[in-house]
Amino acid sequence: MAKAMIIYGSTTGNTESTAQTIAEVLAEQDIETTVKDVTSASMDDFDKDFDLFLLGASTWGDEEIELQEDFADFYEDMDSLNLNDKKMAVFGCGDSSYTYFCGAVDAIEQKVEDMGAVLVTPGLKIDGDPDDAEEDIIEWTQSVAASA
Ligand SMILES: Cc1cc2nc3c(=O)[nH]c(=O)nc-3n(C[C@H](O)[C@H](O)[C@H](O)COP(=O)(O)O)c2cc1C
Incomplete structure (x- = not known):
């Protein structure tokens, strides 16, 4: 059985609920999934067998892209990792009325790709309430699952 790890940072709960939906869809696709709030994740998680x-x-932010505050520290710590050939996908919630809609998704994708990871599907950007984007989340997760 394939195994997936989801690590998310969320301030008001939108990216958290998206992570839960993704985990449910992965489970339906027979992928054993671990979900972690970034505050309980560490760099060692990337060495585990996922x-x-x-x-x-x-x-967050306005004039420039700011990652969700908990995820920002984790993002900096990732500089020490070797992500060669690791399969990854990135998702996040935002609001398209801001200049950098879901800029965190772009920034994380850029970083992990530069570090050798393979992005299995283009990032999922949720505009507004994730409850209104359930079909998009399901479709995106199915495409991620197909690469496991
Ligand atoms: C002060 C502030 C700044 C924000 N900046 C951005 C932004 O630059 N780009 C964006 O797409 N969304 C931005 N948002 C919207 C949030 O990312 C959005 O509400 C998101 O759903 C929050 O997800 P979370 O609950 O997982 O933290 C901003 C919201 C606030 C209140």
Whole structure:
């Protein structure tokens, strides 16, 4: 059975609920999934035996892209990792009325790709309430699952 790890940072709960939906859909696809709030995750998690890593963070700031505050520290710590050939996918919630819609998703994708990871599918960007985007989340997760 394939195994996936989801690590998310969420301030008001939107990216958290997206992570839960993704985990449910992965489970339906027979992928054993561990979900962690980034505050309980560590760099050691990337050494564990997972076939897929899904990273989720919302975007804050205005003039520039700011990652969700808990995820921002984790993002900096990731500089020390070797992600060569690790399969990954990135998701996050945002609001398209801001200049950098879901800029955190772009920033994380750029970083992990530069570090050698393989993005299995383009990032999922949720505009507004994730409850209104359930179909998009399901479809995206199915495409991620197909790569496991
Ligand atoms: C002060 C502030 C700044 C924000 N900046 C951005 C932004 O630059 N880009 C974006 O897409 N969304 C932005 N948002 C919207 C949040 O990312 C959005 O509400 C998201 O759903 C929060 O997800 P979370 O509950 O998982 O943290 C901002 C919201 C606030 C209140």
